[in-house]
Amino acid sequence: MINWTETRDIFANGAWKQNSSLVQMLGMCPTLAITTSLVNGAMLSLATIFVMSLSGFVVSCLRNFIPHEIRIPVFIMIAAALVTVVDLVMAAYLPDMHKILGIFIPLIITNCLVLARIEAFAAKKDAIQSLLDGAFMGVGMLWTLGMLGGLRELIGAGTLFSGIDAVIPSLHALQLLPENYPGLLVAILPPGAFIVLAFMVAARNWIEATRAARAQLPMPAPTSAGGCH
Amino acid sequence: MNFTTPPYLSQNISVQRVMLRVLVALLPGIAVYVWLIGPAILVQIGLATLVCLLAEAAMLKVLKKPLALFLGDGSAIVTAWLIALSFPPLGPWWLIVVGCLFAIVIAKHLYGGLGQNPFNPAMVAFAICIVSFPALMSQWPPVGLKTGFADQLALIFGHGPLLDAMSSATPLDAMKTALKLGEGQATVAAVLSDASTFGRVAGRGWEWVSAAYLVGGLWLWQRKVIGWQLPMSFIAGIVLVSGGLWLWNPGQFASPLFHLFSGASMLGAFFIVTDPVSGCTTPRGKLIFGLAAGVIAYLIRVFGGYPDGVAFAVLLLNLCVPLIDLYTQPPIFGMKDGK
Numbered sequence: 227m228i229n230w231t232e233t234r235d236i237f238a239n240g241a242w243k244q245n246s247s248l249v250q251m252l253g254m255c256p257t258l259a260i261t262t263s264l265v266n267g268a269m270l271s272l273a274t275i276f277v278m279s280l281s282g283f284v285v286s287c288l289r290n291f292i293p294h295e296i297r298i299p300v301f302i303m304i305a306a307a308l309v310t311v312v313d314l315v316m317a318a319y320l321p322d323m324h325k326i327l328g329i330f331i332p333l334i335i336t337n338c339l340v341l342a343r344i345e346a347f348a349a350k351k352d353a354i355q356s357l358l359d360g361a362f363m364g365v366g367m368l369w370t371l372g373m374l375g376g377l378r379e380l381i382g383a384g385t386l387f388s389g390i391d392a393v394i395p396s397l398h399a400l401q402l403l404p405e406n407y408p409g410l411l412v413a414i415l416p417p418g419a420f421i422v423l424a425f426m427v428a429a430r431n432w433i434e435a436t437r438a439a440r441a442q443l444p445m446p447a448p449t450s451a452g453g454c455h
Numbered sequence: 456m457n458f459t460t461p462p463y464l465s466q467n468i469s470v471q472r473v474m475l476r477v478l479v480a481l482l483p484g485i486a487v488y489v490w491l492i493g494p495a496i497l498v499q500i501g502l503a504t505l506v507c508l509l510a511e512a513a514m515l516k517v518l519k520k521p522l523a524l525f526l527g528d529g530s531a532i533v534t535a536w537l538i539a540l541s542f543p544p545l546g547p548w549w550l551i552v553v554g555c556l557f558a559i560v561i562a563k564h565l566y567g568g569l570g571q572n573p574f575n576p577a578m579v580a581f582a583i584c585i586v587s588f589p590a591l592m593s594q595w596p597p598v599g600l601k602t603g604f605a606d607q608l609a610l611i612f613g614h615g616p617l618l619d620a621m622s623s624a625t626p627l628d629a630m631k632t633a634l635k636l637g638e639g640q641a642t643v644a645a646v647l648s649d650a651s652t653f654g655r656v657a658g659r660g661w662e663w664v665s666a667a668y669l670v671g672g673l674w675l676w677q678r679k680v681i682g683w684q685l686p687m688s689f690i691a692g693i694v695l696v697s698g699g700l701w702l703w704n705p706g707q708f709a710s711p712l713f714h715l716f717s718g719a720s721m722l723g724a725f726f727i728v729t730d731p732v733s734g735c736t737t738p739r740g741k742l743i744f745g746l747a748a749g750v751i752a753y754l755i756r757v758f759g760g761y762p763d764g765v766a767f768a769v770l771l772l773n774l775c776v777p778l779i780d781l782y783t784q785p786p787i788f789g790m791k792d793g794k
Contacts, residue, residue, distance in 0.1 A: 410553065411587040421561065 233358060240362030247370040247423070248430045252339040257371060258419040260330050262382075265389040267375030268368060269323055270330055273312045275364030277334050281305040282348040282360035289349050301344045302335065309335045322392035339363065370426070377422050382414035470569070474529030476680045477726065480671035481536055484722070487667040491660040492544050492596055495607035499551055500539040506552050507535035510559035518564065530569050534558050537577035537726060541719055541766070542584070543595050545610045550591055554580035574773045575733045581766040593762050595625050626661060627718045628762045630709060642706040643713075665721040672725025684741035685734065686724040692749020693720060697757075708757070718756060723748075723765035733773045740776075740783040748772045 244250055247257045256274075261267040284304050285292075292300050313331045316324040324331065334340065343363050348356035379385055384403030391397060412418050488496045511531040515522050538554050562579035566572040585592040634643070675681045693714050700708040714720060719727070728734060728748050735744040748768045755764025 408588060408591075412583050413587075415586060417586075 232355065236355065236359050237362045237365075240359065240364070241366045241369065244363075245366040245370060245430070246339045246363055247367060247374070248427050250339070250342075252342055253337040253367065256330050256333065256337060257367075257374065257423065258416065260327065261371050261375035261378055261419060262414050263379040263388050264372055264376035264386055265323075265393065266326060267371035269320075269393065270327055270334075271364060271368035271371045273316065273327075273331060274334055274337065274340070274367055275361055276312055277305060277308045278340055278343055278360035278364050279357050280308050280360070281340060281344055282356035283353050284308075285344050285348040286351060286353040286356035292349075297349065298341070298345075301341060301349075305340050305344065306335045320393060323389075326389060326392060339367070374419070374422055374426060377426075378413045378418055381410050381422075382412075382418065383409050470528045470530065473680055473731075474533050476675060476678055477533050478529065478536065480675045480680075481540070481668075481726065483667040483671045484540065484664055485536075487664045488540070488544070491664065493607055494604050495611060496539065496544045498608065498611060499542065499544055499546075500536055502548060503535035503539040503551050503555050504532055506555040507531040507538075507559050510556055511564075514560055514564035514568075518568070520568065525569060528569065531559060531563075534563070534576045534580075537722075538580045540722060541577065541581050543592060545596050545607060546591055546594070548611050550584060550588060553587075554584045557583045570732055572732055573776070575727060575730050575769050578727060578766040578769045578773075582770055585761060585766070589761075593625070593628065625718065625762050627756060630713075631757065634707060643709050662716040665716040668721035668725060672721065675725060675729075681725065681729040682738075682741065684738060685729045685745045688742045688745030689724040689728050689749040689752075690715065690720075690745075692746040693753050694749075695746075696750050696753045700757075714753060714756070718763040719765040720752075723752065723769065727765065727769055728772075733769075733776065735776050735779050735783070737780055737783040737785060739785070740779040743779050743783065744772050744776065747775070 240246075246252050247254075253274075256270055260270045281301075281304055285301055288300075288304075309332060312334070313324075316327070316331060343360055347359045351359070376386055379388060380402060384401065384407040386400045386402055387397070388399035390399060410418075413422065485496065485500070508526065508531055512522060512526055515525050535555060538558060539551060542551055542554060558576035558580035562574050562576040563569070563572045566574070581592075630643070672681070672686060676683060676686065694711040697708065697711040697714045701710050724745075728745055735741045748765075748771075751768035751771060752764040755761060755767050759767075761767070
């Protein structure tokens with residue numbers, strides 16, 4: 227039932243080719259707002275992975291029973307139910323993390339990446355594929371937000387994994403740069419999110435362009451900017 | 456840089472020549488600065504120039520642009536000098552290096568290089584650094600505290616603790632803090648009577664640096680490197696708001712003269728808002744740009760949390776330039792009011 231090549235394609239699509247933050251520019255609001263540290267970015271992505279994979283699975287199972295005209299409200303209700311689950315579970319088991327991520331957990335439902343994958347993928351494909359697509363799109367978001375958060379944290383404060391004790395109490399943040407590193411505060415402030423993300427998008431485009439040039443293929447069209455929250 | 460309507464007259468003026476004149480016009484200000492603070496500012500200017508030129512060369516090489524042409528035009532040096540003059544003179548060396556790198560790499564070249572940058576690079580450097588290192592960027596040496604050149608070098612290239620002992624707030628900051636602490640009791644006149652900080656007009660010593668910038672700026676205007684619109688409207692913006700508030704309540708608001716000769720007002724009026732790349736290009740647009748920048752600079756300086764508002768005002772107005780230029784196009788020859 228699981229086709230290996232297809233699975234690989236779904237993975238490549240989610241993690242790199244159609245990466246939510248670097249290519250589709252979807253879900254910019256959490257991408258920019260929550261990535262003040264590696265742990266924050268990764269935790270929000272993990273919550274989103276849960277919501278996206280399960281909502282993909284459920285919608286795909288129900289796709290033949292959902293009337294076409296009211297599909298969007300139905301999709302949103304399914305995803306919202308899952309977001310509520312994440313919100314309550316996190317509040318119960320990771321209260322400190324829940325406090326830090328705050329409003330951004332319920333706001334996962336407004337992340338248009340969730341609805342986009344349901345509408346574009348889960349509503350048309352079978353259940354296992356949809357589950358994988360949601361999960362791998364989330365993996366793309368996980369590494370991008372983790373890296374963005376990590377870079378901002380490192381430049382802004384000189385640490386990595388700060389706040390990890392809110393998730394795993396026995397671990398502590400790493401102080402990578404010397405103690406007297408003054409910290410380029412702007413990296414942690416909102417403008418820093420835009421600047422670091424722009425560098426990551428540029429790096430991805432550069433890697434793609436070099437690859438294309440090496441393969442003697444025509445350059446891929448430049449990725450479009452803009453998107454929604 | 457300037458798009459105008461015919462008739463065209465040939466002007467024997469290149470980017471290189473404009474930049475050279477701007478540098479010359481900065482010299483009186485720098486001379487007074489050295490006399491006040493000591494040679495530390497020259498070290499900072501040299502450092503900024505070096506970093507800006509290196510960053511410029513590296514970016515030109517990466518972007519495969521002609522190295523000699525763009526390095527020789529002097530625009531990076533003007534940016535460097537403006538950064539050095541707007542940063543605290545005894546700040547640590549890396550402060551100015553960070554500022555210069557941001558200015559040249561991000562604000563200038565990533566936006567397309569000379570002529571393409573929507574934001575004034577020197578002001579981007581200032582804004583990034585004052586947001587990131589607010590404490591360091593607000594520590595200015597008090598004038599009259601004679602420190603030896605060796606001590607100054609130790610401050611710039613050494614470590615922090617010495618700095619606290621040798622720095623104070625700028626006159627603008629001192630005025631704001633004194634008025635705030637006085638809770639309506641302290642008056643401007645009483646605050647100003649402390650001559651060791653405020654001198655005759657607007658800050659002991661610093662008023663003379665401002666006056667020297669004014670002289671350099673007037674020379675630039677006389678040589679037609681800059682027009683009258685931007686500096687005059689910027690000054691008018693500051694004078695209008697500060698004058699209005701001063702007339703209304705002279706006890707709580709300093710006079711326009713104080714505001715014109717403190718902070719970065721004069722440097723801003725003649726050397727920063729006049730940036731031909733990131734500013735407005737139409738004559739009426741320039742008036743709007745300068746006026747709004749002056750008003751916003753005053754508001755941030757007096758009611759905001761930062762020591763001075765010129766950088767943020769200029770950056771905000773840089774954002775509005777396309778809109779202002781769109782609505783202030785001069786009528787084309789032979790047409791009536793653009794119809």
